[in-house]
Amino acid sequence: MDGFAGSLDDSISAASASDVQDRLSSLELRVQQQEDEITVMKAALADVLRRLALSEDTATTAKKQTSTKGQTPLREAYSMSCIANGSSSSRKPSHRDRDSSTVSVTRKDTFSSAAKRGHSAKRGTGMERSQSSTWESGEESRNKLVKAASTSKLLAKVVKNADKHKDPVISQEGDYIKMFMRGRPITMFIPADVENYEDVRTELPPEKLKLEWVYGYRGRDCRANVYLLPTGESVYFIASVVVLFNYEERTQRHYLGHTDCVKCLAVHPDKIRIATGQIAGVDKDGRPLQPHVRVWDSVSLSTLQVIGLGTFERGVGSLAFSKADSGTHLAVIDDCNDHMLTVWDWQKKSKIAEIKSTNEVVLAVEFHPTDANTIVTCGKSHIFFWTWAGTSLARKQGIFGKYEKPKFVQCLAFLNNGDILTGDSGGVMLIWSRSTVEPAPGKGPKGAYQISRQIKAHDGSVFTLCQMRNGTLLTGGGKDHKIILWDHGLNPERDIEVPDQYGTIRAVAEGKGEQILVGTSRNFVLRGTFNDGFQVEVQGHTDELWGLASHPFKDLFLTCAQDRQVCLWNSVDHCLEWTRLLDEHGHCADFHPSGAVVAIGTHSGKWYALDAETRDLVAIHTDGNEQLSVIRFSVDGTLLAVGSHDNFIYLYTVSDKGRKYTRYGKCIGHSSYITHLDWSPDNKFIMSNSGDYEILYWDIPNGCKYIRNRSECKDIDWATYTCVLGYHVFGVWPEGSDGTDINALIRSHNRKVIALADDFCKVHLFQYPCARPKAPSHKYSAHSSHVTNVTFMHNDSHLVSTGGKDTSVMQWRLVEKTPSLVPSDSSLSLGEGLLHNSNPRVTIPAVPLTPTPTEPAVTPIATPTPPSVLDLTSDPPAVPCGDTAIVTPPPPPTKPTTNGRQESSPETPPLSGMTPPHSESTPPPPTAR
Numbered sequence: 001m002d003g004f005a006g007s008l009d010d011s012i013s014a015a016s017a018s019d020v021q022d023r024l025s026s027l028e029l030r031v032q033q034q035e036d037e038i039t040v041m042k043a044a045l046a047d048v049l050r051r052l053a054l055s056e057d058t059a060t061t062a063k064k065q066t067s068t069k070g071q072t073p074l075r076e077a078y079s080m081s082c083i084a085n086g087s088s089s090s091r092k093p094s095h096r097d098r099d100s101s102t103v104s105v106t107r108k109d110t111f112s113s114a115a116k117r118g119h120s121a122k123r124g125t126g127m128e129r130s131q132s133s134t135w136e137s138g139e140e141s142r143n144k145l146v147k148a149a150s151t152s153k154l155l156a157k158v159v160k161n162a163d164k165h166k167d168p169v170i171s172q173e174g175d176y177i178k179m180f181m182r183g184r185p186i187t188m189f190i191p192a193d194v195e196n197y198e199d200v201r202t203e204l205p206p207e208k209l210k211l212e213w214v215y216g217y218r219g220r221d222c223r224a225n226v227y228l229l230p231t232g233e234s235v236y237f238i239a240s241v242v243v244l245f246n247y248e249e250r251t252q253r254h255y256l257g258h259t260d261c262v263k264c265l266a267v268h269p270d271k272i273r274i275a276t277g278q279i280a281g282v283d284k285d286g287r288p289l290q291p292h293v294r295v296w297d298s299v300s301l302s303t304l305q306v307i308g309l310g311t312f313e314r315g316v317g318s319l320a321f322s323k324a325d326s327g328t329h330l331a332v333i334d335d336c337n338d339h340m341l342t343v344w345d346w347q348k349k350s351k352i353a354e355i356k357s358t359n360e361v362v363l364a365v366e367f368h369p370t371d372a373n374t375i376v377t378c379g380k381s382h383i384f385f386w387t388w389a390g391t392s393l394a395r396k397q398g399i400f401g402k403y404e405k406p407k408f409v410q411c412l413a414f415l416n417n418g419d420i421l422t423g424d425s426g427g428v429m430l431i432w433s434r435s436t437v438e439p440a441p442g443k444g445p446k447g448a449y450q451i452s453r454q455i456k457a458h459d460g461s462v463f464t465l466c467q468m469r470n471g472t473l474l475t476g477g478g479k480d481h482k483i484i485l486w487d488h489g490l491n492p493e494r495d496i497e498v499p500d501q502y503g504t505i506r507a508v509a510e511g512k513g514e515q516i517l518v519g520t521s522r523n524f525v526l527r528g529t530f531n532d533g534f535q536v537e538v539q540g541h542t543d544e545l546w547g548l549a550s551h552p553f554k555d556l557f558l559t560c561a562q563d564r565q566v567c568l569w570n571s572v573d574h575c576l577e578w579t580r581l582l583d584e585h586g587h588c589a590d591f592h593p594s595g596a597v598v599a600i601g602t603h604s605g606k607w608y609a610l611d612a613e614t615r616d617l618v619a620i621h622t623d624g625n626e627q628l629s630v631i632r633f634s635v636d637g638t639l640l641a642v643g644s645h646d647n648f649i650y651l652y653t654v655s656d657k658g659r660k661y662t663r664y665g666k667c668i669g670h671s672s673y674i675t676h677l678d679w680s681p682d683n684k685f686i687m688s689n690s691g692d693y694e695i696l697y698w699d700i701p702n703g704c705k706y707i708r709n710r711s712e713c714k715d716i717d718w719a720t721y722t723c724v725l726g727y728h729v730f731g732v733w734p735e736g737s738d739g740t741d742i743n744a745l746i747r748s749h750n751r752k753v754i755a756l757a758d759d760f761c762k763v764h765l766f767q768y769p770c771a772r773p774k775a776p777s778h779k780y781s782a783h784s785s786h787v788t789n790v791t792f793m794h795n796d797s798h799l800v801s802t803g804g805k806d807t808s809v810m811q812w813r814l815v816e817k818t819p820s821l822v823p824s825d826s827s828l829s830l831g832e833g834l835l836h837n838s839n840p841r842v843t844i845p846a847v848p849l850t851p852t853p854t855e856p857a858v859t860p861i862a863t864p865t866p867p868s869v870l871d872l873t874s875d876p877p878a879v880p881c882g883d884t885a886i887v888t889p890p891p892p893p894t895k896p897t898t899n900g901r902q903e904s905s906p907e908t909p910p911l912s913g914m915t916p917p918h919s920e921s922t923p924p925p926p927t928a929r
Contacts, residue, residue, distance in 0.1 A: 091771025132774035189714035215809035216540025239806040277316025286762035378409035413465035423462025548789040560586025597658030603627030643674030665704035721747035731775035757787035
């Protein structure tokens with residue numbers, strides 16, 4: 001019994017010691033937090049006193065100068081002095097400034113009360129989340145929180161103005177630098193090998209980036225955006241890039257003239273010139289990026305004209321070249337409330353006619369192929385026939401009469417006899433013929449288009465119509481996922497069904513011979529025939545994309561997104577190795593150093609370990625119930641760190657080459673969610689950043705202990721560098737940043753450069769180390785959304801970047817800068833004049849995409865029988881680096897339709913005086929598998 005009592009006393013003593021240690025750590029953090037707050041309050045108080053003194057001097061001066069005219073009120077004088085001294089911010093807040101301001105202030109003010117209650121209180125993103133309610137009632141807590149937040153908002157506003165342009169400050173001893181983020185000081189200790197900080201210089205890196213490959217296609221909310229060109233390339237777009245993909249040579253070229261999302265595309269009748277329209281955007285300084293149309297040459301990739309700057313409001317919804325006059329004119333629909341229809345002489349950049357279309361959505365616009373004065377538009381519950389004469393446009397509305405009026409008229413095409421064919425949301429095709437007789441009263445004017453025939457085409461919407469060269473017609477359906485071939489009499493001849501997992505049909509275009517190209521709502525581009533079926537040529541993610549990791553020694557990288565897909569890509573063959581569907585939204589990932597396993601963190605606090613070869617599930621664990629923002633293996637692969645939005649870093653021991661995980665400990669001390677972390681080469685220390693601009697260090701072997709004296713870690717040579725705050729990288733932050741502008745950062749393996757992903761659609765390349773403020777960088781545009789992540793491949797030959805809402809993956813090649821071609825300007829963004837002309841494409845033997853008689857047939861890995869409802873429990877289709885037939889066609893008819901080959905059109909030289917935009921040419925892979 002005595003032994004039991006002694007053991008119990010020992011347990012109680014150990015628990016007490018642990019509790020005391022936690023309380024001490026909490027008190028130390030509180031003291032540190034209060035020191036920072038005192039510094040901020042001192043700066044704010046000094047600024048207020050300065051302003052008061054200045055306002056009094058201004059009031060006195062004004063009183064003396066206007067003694068005969070009356071007195072200037074002190075309030076007015078104070079207001080004037082505040083404005084004169086720059087209290088009004090000249091920088092427009094970013095799209096997250098207001099939320100971030102509230103979040104930062106609330107975190108700061110709730111820290112002290114949370115610290116008093118110990119580590120049972122966790123501080124998150126903008127609200128106090130206490131696990132215990134024994135200290136104060138909920139009402140009292142809310143009142144205190146509101147009062148503290150109101151006071152702190154006022155203080156933060158003053159501090160923000162006072163420190164808006166405050167440069168980093170070096171200590172008198174020269175041992176640390178203090179930078180300011182939204183008025184909050186961030187201390188970074190200078191490494192011992194820096195003898196004199198004043199001698200530190202940061203220049204442009206000698207390396208540059210060149211866009212090599214774009215993964216993905218925008219089909220989810222666009223239509224009629226895939227075409228085949230005489231060059232043998234299919235043209236489509238994603239983000240702000242228009243891609244020209246030669247699927248036989250496996251090469252890509254890129255038109256990079258746009259500054260924001262490309263939304264629509266039209267091909268000139270000569271099949272050489274292309275028109276693409278973009279939406280409106282905003283740059284990092286708050287300046288608007290105006291929507292416009294760019295007409296460019298698909299052979300030279302040179303811009304011929306830029307149309308509509310300052311004319312369009314929200315963006316270009318749809319556009320079309322004229323046909324009867326050889327493409328002289330261009331019709332454009334603006335996505336504004338009135339959906340303005342404009343007609344342009346695009347070669348002269350002159351707007352000829354403009355008129356309000358409708359307040360309803362407009363989905364398509366087309367010129368009549370034989371009647372140069374007729375334009376047709378369609379959309380929500382309408383079809384309009386426009387007569388264009390000079391500068392005027394006259395509208396005639398299509399009357400549905402006895403036929404059911406559809407919710408949407410989705411698409412239109414022209415028959416050989418001049419009739420107009422429309423497809424609608426009811427699965428019906430209607431033929432509109434011009435009336436030549438006097439109509440009955442109330443049935444429309446003479447010569448109006450009237451419905452002459454109705455055809456039931458699909459179960460669900462008819463999304464696209466494609467007129468073939470031989471006069472037959474292709475239609476693409478929604479609900480039934482069918483592509484139907486119609487003969488000259490509009491009788492169904494053949495059909496083929498695309499499996500549900502590829503989505504509905506968004507675009508259909510005629511390819512080489514009997515081939516057709518298909519774009520789907522789940523961002524696939526398929527190629528094939530009715531006889532041989534279809535195979536995937538392009539695929540990508542369908543929802544916001546954040547997770548990215550490169551293989552430690554192979555040319556592979558992995559992405560994961562909110563669409564729950566995990567994709568392993570081959571960076572040499574530019575294809576998908578495998579894909580797997582998770583139960584949760586993926587957010588972060590990292591490979592085990594052995595390359596055998598990859599860990600993936602999700603939005604729910606759950607994380608998975610997958611076999612990198614077979615994609616089989618190896619392990620699954622859950623840490624908290626909030627988003628996991630970062631997951632990273634130690635250098636030797638024996639430890640795994642998981643950073644969460646619950647403010648903790650969870651540690652696991654790893655064995656069996658990443659197949660077995662055991663909870664080791666937890667790093668407690670951050671006052672906000674974890675954003676980034678890095679390991680030391682000896683696996684003993686971790687550096688981490690949080691959403692509250694903290695830089696903390698952790699001693700892992702000694703119980704994941706917080707290192708209070710941060711100067712002890714200044715000379716650690718970190719194995720990786722992904723933290724966005726630290727001495728070696730603080731120069732990457734732009735002036736006036738709110739602390740959320742940089743989403744990801746990574747140092748190259750050779751420690752020469754830093755790649756950075758920001759909120760303004762840019763990828764940056766800095767020199768490493770980057771320890772001077774306002775460091776110069778090369779910057780590149782291709783994404784149209786916030787760039788969420790970047791990573792170098794294992795040999796630093798390439799950089800991969802991911803877009804957020806644009807769902808794109810961009811692969812960049814690192815190239816050495818040629819001194820004679822390098823401009824003095826550090827910017828390589830699109831609007832600033834540095835242009836890359838496309839290199840001539842290298843002609844190589846075509847990589848066979850379907851089995852030839854002399855080759856053994858490749859066993860299809862995805863020949864599913866499509867269920868009536870999409871099966872989300874199965875993995876999405878993966879097209880490996882080889883041939884894959886995905887659709888098994890029905891038996892061919894006895895007399896299949898034969899299509900002729902498309903002849904190449906002569907090259908059209910660019911107009912004089914026009915400069916080519918950014919463009920890239922991608923050589924084929926060195927070897928074909």
